[in-house]
Structure formats: structure tokens, C-alpha cells
Amino acid sequence: MFDSLSSKFSDLFGSLRRKGRITPEDIESTCQELRRALLEADVALSVTEAFVEKIESRSLERLPEIRQSTNQSEEIYSIINQELIAILGGQGRRIRYAKTGPTIIMLAGLQGSGKTTLAGKLARFLKEEGNTPLLVAADLQRPNAVTQLQVLAESISVPIFAPEAGNGVGDPVKVASSAITYAKEKVHNVVIVDTAGRLGIDSELMQQASSIRDAINPNEILFVVDAMMGQDALTTSLAFLEGVGFDGVVLTKLDGDAKAGAALSIVEVTGKPILFTSSGEKLTDFDYFYPERMASRILGLGDIATLAEQAKRALDGDSAKRLEEKFVSGKDFTLEDFLEQLGAMKKMGSMTKLLGMLPGANSAAMKKQIDSIDDNELVRTQAIVQSMTPSERRDPKILNGSRRARIALGSGRSVTEVNSLVDRFSAAQKAMKQMRSGGGLPAGMALPGGMSLPTAAPMNSPKIAPKKKSRSGNPAKRAAQEGR
Amino acid sequence: MGLFGSFLSKFSKSKATIEDLEQFRQILISSDIGVGITEEILELVKREKSEELSTAIANSLKSKLSTSLRVINLSSDGPTVILIVGVNGTGKTTSAAKLANYYAKSGKKVLLVAADTFRAAAVAQLQTWGERIGVEVLSGSSNSDPAAIAFDGAKKAKDEGFDFLIIDTAGRLHTKSNLMDELGKIQRVVEKVTSVNEILFVLDGTTGQNGIKQAETFAASVNLTGIVVTKLDGSTKGGIAIATEAALQVPLKYVGFGEGIEDLTPFEADGYIAELLT
Numbered sequence: 001m002f003d004s005l006s007s008k009f010s011d012l013f014g015s016l017r018r019k020g021r022i023t024p025e026d027i028e029s030t031c032q033e034l035r036r037a038l039l040e041a042d043v044a045l046s047v048t049e050a051f052v053e054k055i056e057s058r059s060l061e062r063l064p065e066i067r068q069s070t071n072q073s074e075e076i077y078s079i080i081n082q083e084l085i086a087i088l089g090g091q092g093r094r095i096r097y098a099k100t101g102p103t104i105i106m107l108a109g110l111q112g113s114g115k116t117t118l119a120g121k122l123a124r125f126l127k128e129e130g131n132t133p134l135l136v137a138a139d140l141q142r143p144n145a146v147t148q149l150q151v152l153a154e155s156i157s158v159p160i161f162a163p164e165a166g167n168g169v170g171d172p173v174k175v176a177s178s179a180i181t182y183a184k185e186k187v188h189n190v191v192i193v194d195t196a197g198r199l200g201i202d203s204e205l206m207q208q209a210s211s212i213r214d215a216i217n218p219n220e221i222l223f224v225v226d227a228m229m230g231q232d233a234l235t236t237s238l239a240f241l242e243g244v245g246f247d248g249v250v251l252t253k254l255d256g257d258a259k260a261g262a263a264l265s266i267v268e269v270t271g272k273p274i275l276f277t278s279s280g281e282k283l284t285d286f287d288y289f290y291p292e293r294m295a296s297r298i299l300g301l302g303d304i305a306t307l308a309e310q311a312k313r314a315l316d317g318d319s320a321k322r323l324e325e326k327f328v329s330g331k332d333f334t335l336e337d338f339l340e341q342l343g344a345m346k347k348m349g350s351m352t353k354l355l356g357m358l359p360g361a362n363s364a365a366m367k368k369q370i371d372s373i374d375d376n377e378l379v380r381t382q383a384i385v386q387s388m389t390p391s392e393r394r395d396p397k398i399l400n401g402s403r404r405a406r407i408a409l410g411s412g413r414s415v416t417e418v419n420s421l422v423d424r425f426s427a428a429q430k431a432m433k434q435m436r437s438g439g440g441l442p443a444g445m446a447l448p449g450g451m452s453l454p455t456a457a458p459m460n461s462p463k464i465a466p467k468k469k470s471r472s473g474n475p476a477k478r479a480a481q482e483g484r
Numbered sequence: 485m486g487l488f489g490s491f492l493s494k495f496s497k498s499k500a501t502i503e504d505l506e507q508f509r510q511i512l513i514s515s516d517i518g519v520g521i522t523e524e525i526l527e528l529v530k531r532e533k534s535e536e537l538s539t540a541i542a543n544s545l546k547s548k549l550s551t552s553l554r555v556i557n558l559s560s561d562g563p564t565v566i567l568i569v570g571v572n573g574t575g576k577t578t579s580a581a582k583l584a585n586y587y588a589k590s591g592k593k594v595l596l597v598a599a600d601t602f603r604a605a606a607v608a609q610l611q612t613w614g615e616r617i618g619v620e621v622l623s624g625s626s627n628s629d630p631a632a633i634a635f636d637g638a639k640k641a642k643d644e645g646f647d648f649l650i651i652d653t654a655g656r657l658h659t660k661s662n663l664m665d666e667l668g669k670i671q672r673v674v675e676k677v678t679s680v681n682e683i684l685f686v687l688d689g690t691t692g693q694n695g696i697k698q699a700e701t702f703a704a705s706v707n708l709t710g711i712v713v714t715k716l717d718g719s720t721k722g723g724i725a726i727a728t729e730a731a732l733q734v735p736l737k738y739v740g741f742g743e744g745i746e747d748l749t750p751f752e753a754d755g756y757i758a759e760l761l762t
Contacts, residue, residue, distance in 0.1 A: 039519040042692030045510060111715065111743075112573030112688060117603075141743070143612040148605035155604075167612055202717075226573065230516035230692030232720035239719070253572060255657055262692060281602070376662065 016073040024060060030076065031056040043261035044234040047268045051087065055080055087264055088291035089273035093248065095126075097190075098219045102134075102183045104191045106176075106216065108209055108244050109224030110236060111197030114252035116145055118224055118278055119194040120152030121286040122250075125276075126190050127158055134188035136179040137162035138172040138212060141196035141205075149194055156283055159188070172196065172208060177215040193218070206243035213244060221246040222275065225266060227254045233262035234269055241270050248275040251289065255279040333432055335385050335393035335425060342382045380413060384421050387411040396422050500534045508541060508761070515723030515760050516692055521548070521730065542757045548730040554737050554751055557681045557709060563595075563641040563649045565678060569667060569706065570686035571698055572655030575714035577606060579686050579740055580652040581613035582748035588619050592647040597637035598623035599630040599670060600654035610652055617745060630654060630666065631673045638677035649678075658701035668705045682709045684737065689715045689722035696724070696731045703732055714740035717747070721760045 016022070016030055031052050038048040058079050059066070066075040097103045105122070107115045116139065123133040135153045137160060139145035146166035153160035161179040164170030176193050183191045195212060198205035213221065223237065223246035240246060249270075251263050254277050267274060274289040385393065387410035392399055399407075399422055408415040505526055512522040529540040558564050568580045580596060588594045596619050600606035607623040614621035622640060624633040634651050641649035653670060656663035674680050685708045687695050702708060713725035716739055729736050736751040 036519055039513060040693055042516070042694070045513050110690065110718070112575060114573055142609070144605045144609040147608045148603070151604035226688070226690070228571070228688070228691050228694045228698075230690060230695075230720070230724055231514045232516070232690050232718065233692075235719045236690070253657065255659065 016076065019073070022063070022066060022072045022076070024063065027056060027059045027063070027076070031059075034080070038261060038264075041261035042228075042230050042233070042265075044231055044265035044269070047234070047265045050268075051083065051264075055083055058083070084264075085291050087268050089267055089289075093273045093275060094288070095275065096219055096247075102180065102188055102191045103220070104180065104193065104216050104218040105220045105222060106193045106195065106213060106218040107222050107224055107250075108195055108240060108246060109197060110226070110229075111142070113197065113224045113226045114278065115139070115197060115224045116148050116194050117152070118250060118252060118286075119149060119192050120156060120158075121278055121283050122276070123153070123158045123190075123192050124156040124283050125286050126192075127156070131190045132188050133158055133190040133192055134179065134183045134186070135160040136176060136191060136193040137164070137166065138176045138179070139194050139196040140164055140166040140170045140172050140175070141168060143167050145194070145196070152283070159186070173211045173215050176212045180216050191216075203243075206239075209244040220248060220275075222248050222250050223266075223272070224250045224252060225262060227251050227260040227263065229262040231265075234265050237266040237270050241272070246270075246272060248273055250274070250276045250278065252278040255281075255285065333429060335388065335396055336390065338425065339382065339385045339393065342378060342385070380411075380417070381421060383411040384408075384413055384418055396425060498534055500530060500532055500537050504534050504537055505530060508537065511761060512541075512723065515721035516695075516727070517545075517723030517760070518693055518696075518727045521545075521727055538761055542754075542761060545726060545757050545760075546753055549726070549753055550729055550733045550735040552733075552735040554710075554735045556737065559679065559681050562678045563638075563646045564682070565638065565641070565649045565651070565674060565680045566682040566684060567651045567653065567671065567674070567680055567706070568684050568686060568712075569653050569702055569708075570655060571657050571688075572603075574655065574686045574688040574691075575740055576600075576655060576686045577609050577613070577652050578743070579684070579712050579714060579738070579748065580650050581610065581617060581619075582740065582745055583738075584614075584619045584648070584650050585617040585745045586748065587648045588617055593645065594619045594648040594650065595637060595641045595644075595646045596621045597634060597649065597651040599634045599637075599651050601625070601628050601630050601633065602654040606652075606654065613745075631669045634670045635673045635677065638674045642678050658698045664701060664705040667702070671706050683707055684710045684712050685734070686712045686714060687725055687728060689713045689725060690718065690720045691724050693724070693727075696728050699728045699732050699734070703734065708732070708734045710735055710737035712736075712738040712740060712748075713751070717741040722756075723760055726757070726760065 016026065019026060034055065035048055035052045038051065039045065043051070059076055062075070062079070066072050069075045095103070095105070107119055107122075109115050119135055123135050126133050135149060135158055137146040137149045139149075144167065146162050146164065150160055150162055161175075161182050163178070164172075164175055172195065176195075179191060179193065193212065193216065195209055196205060198209065221244065223240055225233065225237070229236075237249075249263070249266055249272055251260065251274055254260065263274060266272070274291075277287055277289050279285045279287075384407060387407045388399075392403060392407075404415055404418045404422075408418045411418070509522055509526055512525065513519060525541055525544050528544050529537060532540040556564070556566065566583065568576045568583075570576050577600065584594045584596050596610060596614055598607040598610040598621060600610070601624055611621045611623065613619075622633065622637045624630075624636075630653060637649055637651060640646070651670070651674070653667060654663075656667070658664065671680055671683070683706050685699055685702050687699065691698070699708065699711070711725065711729060711734055713722050713736060716722050725736055728734075736753075736756075739749050739751050739756070741747050741749070
């Protein structure tokens with residue numbers, strides 16, 4: 001998310017940090033670079049200029065004060081951070097629920113921005129929060145948009161209102177308004193209306209959207225925007241604001257490496273906050289938007305808050321506590337615990353995405369590490385551990401040759417892979433013992449399957465680049481490696 | 485010529501002013517062509533006369549484009565195989581249908597293959613198009629292996645004497661390396677049956693600078709032979725298409741500009757650039 005933008009900022013501050021005393025010229029050249037970085041990040045020209053100007057004048061204004069500071073580059077950094085948070089919407093806003101009757105959420109946006117997928121994600125998310133959403137298929141334009149929504153609704157077990165098959169047939173206004181009646185009858189407290197994608201200048205579709213709006217009187221109209229969008233985001237969002245109007249923005253496809261500068265532009269020129277972000281192919285890749293997190297992410301500080309929250313959600317309270325107790329009490333971390341961790345990891349989403357949230361994830365070295373991770377490794381590792389008997393998991397020492405051969409057969413992996421997993425696991429166990437006795441996590445230490453160690457510790461450590469060590473096939477050599 | 489006239493002609497023949505350049509800088513940057521190209525071009529043309537500025541910019545933009553032919557490579561033997569690739573939501577399926585319609589209308593026997601088995605109902609979307617334009621659509625079940633369907637399509641096209649085989653693939657964000665590998669696999673598998681003549685990268689015309697990165701990553705997995713830029717019926721100028729071609733030297737071949745089945749036209753550099761500079 002905002003990757004390239006943040007790596008630009010990282011570069012910027014790297015060079016600034018090397019300077020001791022900051023001069024007005026430094027500020028000017030920093031702002032020049034900042035300007036370029038923002039433009040390359042697709043922030044609209046006018047927004048960029050205004051932003052940079054603000055930073056420049058505020059920095060110059062506060063220069064005497066900044067110079068008192070022991071860390072002058074940090075001060076400039078914080079000015080930019082504050083301004084970014086201010087643009088991104090200050091405090092994040094939540095969905096405004098209707099006081100009586102169902103809360104009606106209408107989705108609008110360009111074609112291909114991800115509205116239909118988002119409708120599904122939003123429904124799932126709101127359902128998880130205890131609501132009883134109803135999905136409404138009012139995109140009767142795009143071929144099979146209705147079918148797509150039906151498939152999504154089914155996969156998340158959310159009811160759908162889709163009386164028309166779509167594909168250009170049917171009246172979306174009628175569908176939307178009868179959906180509301182239906183929702184009231186069936187006592188759904190949230191109604192999510194998916195509408196046809198449109199282009200900013202297409203007055204016919206724009207008219208259709210405003211007719212839907214007038215017919216159902218939504219509590220929230222959400223404008224769905226592709227994070228990869230370029231300079232035209234400005235024109236398009238203004239056209240939508242004028243033509244249909246919207247109350248909030250949803251950013252999609254944030255799992256790509258787009259700089260997502262469009263988000264800054266839209267929020268700045270329309271004054272509407274970003275409510276949610278969507279960042280992946282899974283229906284769970286969806287969350288509230290947190291301006292302060294995004295700002296620190298842009299500035300290369302990583303997104304620890306999101307990571308911690310996801311971890312909390314994935315590891316249910318009990319098992320996390322059990323693991324922690326185990327760790328503190330000095331009991332051995334077994335393959336059984338590890339299996340549980342793997343399951344939790346899988347729930348959290350892809351490893352690459354998780355690691356991308358860590359501080360420093362944008363540095364070239366870290367990026368390379370992250371790119372080299374194969375998310376399937378997790379599945380393979382899990383398969384191997386699952387093919388072990390409970391007693392083997394508790395005590396891997398009993399794994400002799402024939403047991404290993406059986407596990408390999410059972411998991412569909414090779415004996416070498418089983419061996420390597422067991423080896424790496426015992427190495428990790430050793431490392432944990434060391435850590436408990438105060439040694440700290442050895443840099444580059446990794447659990448089998450490229451996993452980092454459990455507990456909160458690695459979350460704070462930017463050094464956990466999970467490196468798959470190449471292991472020698474020669475047993476003697478391998479023993480030497482381990483003895484290291 | 486009166487005093488005023490001579491003043492005017494003198495003025496219009498004068499060198500480009502800072503204001504002139506600034507105006508074009510805004511136009512270029514707002515078109516998504518990128519700050520790098522913009523600065524480079526303006527540096528090149530800043531000594532031009534004011535009224536020739538637009539032409540000079542257009543010419544230097546053109547000089548950055550690929551010199552390859554902007555036509556679909558046709559197969560000399562067996563079906564012409566066209567693979568459609570791109571990130572999510574750029575208009576791959578619609579572009580595939582438009583191309584299929586174009587060839588079907590000119591009397592060719594066309595087979596469409598729905599190798600997008602990931603997105604809910606993508607297969608159905610292509611099938612609906614197929615019915616509308618009267619083109620046969622081959623598809624597998626949802627979540628089946630796209631390479632296997634592509635393979636079946638290639639075999640069928642070859643055995644049954646189709647002129648064109650157009651394979652629509654699932655949208656994939658270029659940052660997902662496993663999905664990019666899958667694309668390479670589709671190409672390799674099809675090539676076991678017949679050669680792949682075109683791999684068209686579909687670029688959303690509203691995309692910002694990320695477009696170049698997308699194309700670069702796709703080009704690293706499969707051998708891109710052309711770009712289709714879509715959604716140009718909105719307010720976007722689509723400068724990213726020019727920037728992408730300039731960066732990759734892969735020619736733009738088609739422009740998509742609407743939801744209608746015939747809203748696809750061959751890319752024409754002069755007109756495109758002129759439009760961009762207005």
C-alpha cells in the first residue's frame with residue numbers, strides 16, 4: 001500500500017537525516033523532491049503543489065524551532081506526517097447507521113474499480129460485526145454482474161436480492177427500491193446496493209445513479225476508487241460528487257504496488273473521507289481506513305497497528321495466551337503449537353502481505369526478501385506437520401527414517417523436505433531457549449516454513465526477514481551448519 | 485500590416501515563454517504521462533518558437549514510441565492465438581469479446597476461451613458476450629486450472645480449423661508472483677500445441693504511473709507483443725499508455741472506448757497524441 005510513495009519518502013529522509021543542521025535550502029530541495037515524489041505517486045498536480053507549498057511554508061516558519069531539536073530531520077518528517085494525516089481525513093470515520101429502519105449503503109464508481117467484489121467484502125465485514133446485511137444486485141449493465149454478486153453472496157452466506165438477471169435487461173431503480181421494501185419485511189438492518197459502473201462523463205449512467213439515489217435515499221453513498229488511478233481521479237471524483245454525490249470513499253486494489261496518490265487527491269478536493277480499504281482477492285482482505293496508519297505507512301514507518309490487530313483476530317485469545325505462557329514458563333515449543341500457529345498465519349492472509357506492513361518493508365533489501373517468499377510454503381509445511389502423529393509432533397526426536405518416509409508419503413513431499421523441516425524446527429527451538437535466557441532473537445533466524453517465531457516479539461522487530469537458508473545435503477556439513 | 489499586426493506576428497513568432505511551457509507541463513502531467521517524460525520533453529523543446537511548441541512536443545513524444553508495426557501478428561499456419569492479460573478490472577474480457585467480434589464479423593472462425601476461472605462469474609461474462617456476438621466460447625468449471633482450459637482451447641482450435649483463438653485470462657495484480665507464474669504456464673502449455681502469436685496487455689486508460697510497473701512485470705513473465713488501452717471514453721487522457729509504450733517499446737495496438745461491442749479501434753499515434761495535448 002502506498003509502497004512506492006513511501007519508499008520515495010524513505011529516500012528523502014535518508015538524505016536529510018545525514019545532514020546535521022538544516023538550512024532553508026535543505027527545506028527547499030526537500031520540497032522539490034517531495035513534489036516530484038508526489039507527482040510520481042499520481043497525486044494530482046494541483047493537490048501536489050498546494051501540499052508542498054504548505055509543507056515548505058510551515059517548515060520555514062518553524063525553522064528556528066526545528067533547529068533547537070536534536071533531530072532536525074525528524075521534525076520535518078513530523079510536519080509532513082501531520083499534514084498527510086490532515087489531508088487523509090484526520091480521524092477515521094465509521095459507517096453512519098440509520099436511526100430507524102435499514103441502513104442503506106449505495107456503491108458507485110468507475111467501471112472495473114471493484115464495486116461488486118467490494119459489495120461482497122463489505123457485506124461479510126458488516127455481518128461479522130453483528131449486522132444482517134442484504135446485498136442488492138442493481139448493476140444490470142455489465143454482463144453477469146448479477147451472477148458475480150450471487151456467487152459472492154452465496155460464498156459468504158449473505159442473502160441477496162436479485163430479481164433481474166441483468167445483462168442490460170431490467171430497471172435498476174425499481175430493483176433498488178423494491179429491495180428496500182424487501183429488506184424491511186425481512187428485517188435486514190443493512191442494505192448494500194451494487195450499481196453499474198460508469199464513466200465520469202457518461203450522463204446517462206450518472207442520471208441512472210442519481211435516480212437510484214433518489215429512490216432509496218441512502219444513508220451512505222460510497223465512491224469506490226481503484227488505488228492505481230492516475231491524475232484523472234480528480235476530474236472523475238468531482239464529476240461523481242456533482243452528478244451523484246457521495247459521503248465516503250473506498251480504496252480498492254491496495255495490495256498492488258500502486259502509489260495510490262489518487263486517494264490523497266480525492267480526499268483533498270472532495271472533502272469526503274476514506275472509510276474502507278480493500279486489499280486482496282480474499283473476501284476478508286478488507287478493513288476500515290486509518291489515516292494515521294496510512295500516513296505512517298507512507299512515511300515508511302510500517303503499519304504495525306494493522307498487523308497487530310490482524311494477529312489478534314487470527315489467534316484467538318486462548319491460544320495466544322497459552323503460547324505465551326509456554327514461552328515464558330520455559331516449556332518446549334512443540335510442532336503441535338507450530339501447527340496451531342500455521343493455522344493462525346493462514347487466517348491472517350498471505351505472508352507477503354503481512355510482511356509488507358512491517359517497518360522498513362519498502363527498503364530494497366526487505367522487498368527482495370518478501371518477494372522471494374512463497375506463500376504455498378505455508379501449505380506444504382502444514383501438510384508435513386499434519387502427516388505426523390500427535391506423539392511425533394510433541395517429540396520430534398522419535399522421528400526415525402521409516403517415520404520420516406511415511407510422513408513424506410502422507411504429505412506428498414519429499415523426505416528431504418521433511419528432514420529440512422525437522423532440522424529447522426529443532427534449530428528454532430534452540431534459538432527460543434537462547435532467547436528466553438536473554439539472548440534475543442538471532443538475526444535471520446527463522447522457523448520451518450519460513451515462519452518467524454510466534455509471540456509478539458518479532459512483530460516489533462524489523463529484522464525478521466525470513467530467509468530460507470540453503471541447507472547442505474551432506475549430513476556432516478549440515479551438522480556443522482547447525483552447530484554454528 | 486498595421487502596428488498591432490506586426491506586434492502580434494512578432495509575438496507569435498517569439499520563443500516559448502515560461503508560461504507556454506508551464507501550460508504544457510500541466511497538460512502533460514495531468515495526462516498521466518509522468519513527470520520524468522514531461523521534464524525531458526520540455527527540456528528538449530524549450531527553445532522552440534511559441535506557436536510551434538505543440539508540434540515539437542508531439543514530435544518528440546512520437547520519437548519515444550516503438551517502431552514496431554501496430555498490427556496483430558497473424559499465424560501463417562494454424563490458428564492465430566491471442567492471449568489477453570492484465571491486472572484486475574482493466575477490461576480484458578470486454579476487449580477479448582470486441583476482438584472476437586471484429587474477426588467474426590470479417591468472416592473468420594473464432595474461438596474464445598474463458599481462462600479466467602478465478603473471478604466469480606467471469607466465465608459467464610464471456611459466455612454472455614459469446615452468445616451476443618455469435619462466437620463459440622470454451623470454458624472450464626470455476627476454479628479449475630486455467631492452463632488446462634487454455635490447452636484444451638488450443639487443441640480444439642487447431643483440430644477444428646479455427647482461424648482465431650482468443651484466450652481471456654484472469655486479472656492478476658502484478659505483485660502476486662505466483663499468479664504471474666501461472667501466466668507463464670498458460671503460454672507454455674498453449675505452445676505445446678501451437679505457437680502464441682500475440683500477447684496483449686490490457687491497460688486501463690485511467691491508470692496512473694503504476695501502469696508502467698504493471699506492464700514491466702507482465703513482460704517479465706510473458707512475452708508481451710502489444711498493448712490495448714481501454715476506458716478512453718471518460719475524461720482521462722490516457723498518457724500512461726504512451727509512457728508505457730515508451731518504457732517497454734511494446735506497441736499500442738488497440739484503443740477501447742466504450743461498452744459497445746464495436747468500441748475498439750486501432751491505435752493511431754498522431755491522433756492520440758494530438759488529443760492528449762489539447
